[in-house]
Amino acid sequence: MQPNLDQAYLRWKYWEPRSDWEGPRSFVVTRGNDIVSHAGIVPGQCFWGQRRFRVIHPVDWAARPGQAGAGISVMKQITSLADVLLTIGGSEQTVRLLPHIGFRFAGTAIGYARPVRPLHLGGAPAGRWWRVPAKLGRRVFWMASAPRRAAAGWSVRPLGADDVQAVAPVLADCERGRLLACEAKEGIAVLARSTDALKFALRCPISPTRLFAAENDGRVLGYVVVSFAPGQARIADCWVGSDDANEWCAVIQCAVARARREYAVAEVVAWASDPMLQQALTMCGFHPRTREALQVRASAAFPAPPAGLRVQMIDSDLAYHHVGRAQLWT
Numbered sequence: 517m518q519p520n521l522d523q524a525y526l527r528w529k530y531w532e533p534r535s536d537w538e539g540p541r542s543f544v545v546t547r548g549n550d551i552v553s554h555a556g557i558v559p560g561q562c563f564w565g566q567r568r569f570r571v572i573h574p575v576d577w578a579a580r581p582g583q584a585g586a587g588i589s590v591m592k593q594i595t596s597l598a599d600v601l602l603t604i605g606g607s608e609q610t611v612r613l614l615p616h617i618g619f620r621f622a623g624t625a626i627g628y629a630r631p632v633r634p635l636h637l638g639g640a641p642a643g644r645w646w647r648v649p650a651k652l653g654r655r656v657f658w659m660a661s662a663p664r665r666a667a668a669g670w671s672v673r674p675l676g677a678d679d680v681q682a683v684a685p686v687l688a689d690c691e692r693g694r695l696l697a698c699e700a701k702e703g704i705a706v707l708a709r710s711t712d713a714l715k716f717a718l719r720c721p722i723s724p725t726r727l728f729a730a731e732n733d734g735r736v737l738g739y740v741v742v743s744f745a746p747g748q749a750r751i752a753d754c755w756v757g758s759d760d761a762n763e764w765c766a767v768i769q770c771a772v773a774r775a776r777r778e779y780a781v782a783e784v785v786a787w788a789s790d791p792m793l794q795q796a797l798t799m800c801g802f803h804p805r806t807r808e809a810l811q812v813r814a815s816a817a818f819p820a821p822p823a824g825l826r827v828q829m830i831d832s833d834l835a836y837h838h839v840g841r842a843q844l845w846t
Contacts (some may be wrong), residue, residue, distance in 0.1 A: 519722040519840050528721055529708035529833070530556055539597065545590045547666065553579035553586035555594060558832060560713075562600065562825070569599035575833045577610070584613035588617060599815050602825065604832045605808030619811040623824030625789040628797045629808030629845035630662055630772065631655040636747060636782030636842070655783075655846050658688040662801025666769035667762065672740055674726035674774075677718050679787040680711045682729050686757060687711060704790055705825050709753070713830075717741060717752065723836035728774065730756060730767040737763075740771040743835050747842030751774030751786035753794065753828045764796035772800065783846050787834070790826040805845040 519525060530542040539561035558573040572594060578589035595601060603614060604625055634655030675682055678841040687709045718725050723743045730738035738756035742749050751771055756764045768786075775784050786802065788794045789810060810825055829835040 518569060520837050522722060524721040528719060532716070532719070534559070534716055535579045536561070536710060541711055542589055543593050544585050545593070547583070547586075550580075552583040553577075553590040555590045555599070556833075557594060559598075560831060561710075562705050563707040563708055568708075570597075571600045571602050572598040573602045573604060573832055577606075584843055591617065591683075595813070595815075600814040602827075602831075603809075603811045604827060604834075611809055611811075614811050617813070619813045622812045623789050623810040625787045625808040625827055626794060626804050626812055627785060627787055627803045627808065627845065628794075628802035629783050629785045630660045630800065631783045631784045631846045632772065632776045634659050634846075636844070651846070658801065658803060661734050663765075663769065663799075664843065666773065667766035669733045670730070670763075670766040670770055671731050672767065672770040672774060675727045675729055677715050680714050680718075680727060682736060683714075683727070684840075685756060686736060686739055687714075689729070692732065703824070706833050707825065707827055709755070714753075717743075717830060717835065723750075723838065725752065728771065730770065732763075732766075738767050740767060741830060741835075742771060742775060744775075744778060745836070745838040746840065747780065747782045747783045748836060748838075749778065749781045750829055751784065753830040754786070759792070761792060761795045761799060763773065764792060765799040768796055768800045768802075771836045782842065785845055787829045789824060789825065789828075793826075793828075803846070 532598060541559065542556045543554065544551045554576060555574045556576040558575055560571045560573065562569055562571045563717065574591065574594065577587065577591065579725065589786045601619070603619060605611070619835045634652055714727055720743065723745050725741060725743040730740060738754070740751060741753035743752045744750070750770070754768065754771070756767050758764065772784050775781050786797055788797055810827060812825070
């Protein structure tokens, strides 16, 4: 059985209690005794300026073939649960459909990757082994050209579930809607974080997830969440309370060094939709590999932010979703 179908995983994903969401997180449309469509949700809170609103990211949205309108019906069912619906990527058909049911473009999440063990062959396309030498050459070059060390004074310290409170002051910047100057300038809305949400992520049963406090000379100034899937270390979430891209780069470098300690990790990957994190990842030797459209649908009484959203993997299910084998990006 694939890990994403494991009962423990589905129980955690859809039914384990969350303090930030009291309702159900899995919805179906039925006809008779048959389930004809389904959508799960990843709940969250979003800040734009001084405004706070509830946001939902639908996941596992699917409908049985031949059941016209079933997929749209389940989407309408969850629309009333939040001020804004957010979708990140999706199939080609889904991306084309969303504007017809009220979604609009709100930015792009770029997937970045940095190889750390280039000889790992996971993810080689079936029947295309002739491409392997070129892949290996690219991975070796990217690894060799990436910076090796973090800036002096920076480090990351692992935190257990009982120690999450150590990063609470950093989370408070987002909870109170304090945007970085660069985000305020770009008009970016920020998806909030909380200690309870981080504790929930650390309990994922199929992708071991770790939280690190980012410290400079002993002071906690940020944090990094890293989840581990076959062949990959995923920077699921990252925050540094600074407008200096060099400081963001230092924290990411520390996270890469930690991920490299795991022998099974072939590459480190991350998502970024805001200029600051995109710049920092590029400075750290990461390369853009995927692009996912962000689309939002706002309620009539609650207009969506006019610009973009800052999202990371933890805002979707990509932080932990995998099929049990390596699917490398590089």
